[in-house]
Amino acid sequence: MTARLVVLVSGSGTNLQALLDACADPAYGASVVAVGADRDDIEGLARAERAGVPTFVARVGDFSSRDHWDRALADKVAAFEPDLVVLAGFMKLVGPGFLAAFGGRTVNTHPALSPSFPGMHGPRDALDYGVKVTGCTLFVVDEGVDTGVILAQSVVPVQDDDDVESLHERIKVAERAMLVDTVGRMAREGFRVEGRRGLLGR
Numbered sequence: 001m002t003a004r005l006v007v008l009v010s011g012s013g014t015n016l017q018a019l020l021d022a023c024a025d026p027a028y029g030a031s032v033v034a035v036g037a038d039r040d041d042i043e044g045l046a047r048a049e050r051a052g053v054p055t056f057v058a059r060v061g062d063f064s065s066r067d068h069w070d071r072a073l074a075d076k077v078a079a080f081e082p083d084l085v086v087l088a089g090f091m092k093l094v095g096p097g098f099l100a101a102f103g104g105r106t107v108n109t110h111p112a113l114s115p116s117f118p119g120m121h122g123p124r125d126a127l128d129y130g131v132k133v134t135g136c137t138l139f140v141v142d143e144g145v146d147t148g149v150i151l152a153q154s155v156v157p158v159q160d161d162d163d164v165e166s167l168h169e170r171i172k173v174a175e176r177a178m179l180v181d182t183v184g185r186m187a188r189e190g191f192r193v194e195g196r197r198g199l200l201g202r
């Protein structure tokens with residue numbers, strides 16, 4: 001059985017592209033059935049279109065409240081009947097309505113080693129703090145900000161001459177590998193949560 005993935009993006013979509021490329025191999029065990037975004041005219045949506053994958057957009061400003069947006073987003077995702085939702089550079093927090101529908105089967109990739117440096121500026125905060133290693137984290141989304149149960153992490157060195165951009169690009173190399181490897185294993189082997197521990201395999 002091929003796992004159905006819906007991927008949500010907000011920007012360049014290089015993590016999405018890594019998943020699209022991996023899914024081209026039937027042995028990977030998953031397929032991207034739709035790509036959604038919170039904004040138009042982003043490379044992430046163009047990548048999906050080039051791959052022939054259906055896309056949708058749900059802009060917060062088009063809805064009368066954040067809650068209405070949250071539930072509309074959930075409805076758009078539900079239309080594609082995903083087994084797993086992947087937030088890959090999606091720059092909005094999903095809320096109670098979305099989590100009621102997809103909590104427990106929505107994962108997010110964050111460019112820092114959780115619990116350090118949650119939020120919108122992981123690479124900048126790591127650089128400003130002066131850590132010598134940082135990295136990326138794949139976690140099961142919960143109601144907090146980057147607080148969910150961790151499924152995978154990858155460590156990336158910080159170099160003395162790094163700026164935010166060079167560090168984030170180095171993190172993204174590791175992040176794409178982490179995402180492809182972990183999502184593939186989740187699709188083929190399943191995963192489970194035991195307290196605060198995220199485990200691959202049934």
Ligand code: GRF
Pocket residue numbers: 009010011012013014015016044088089090109110111172175
């Ligand atoms: C990724 O590092 C993601 O963790 C962060 O923003 C970046 C998105 O990159 N939230 P891309 O859109 O996948 O290229």
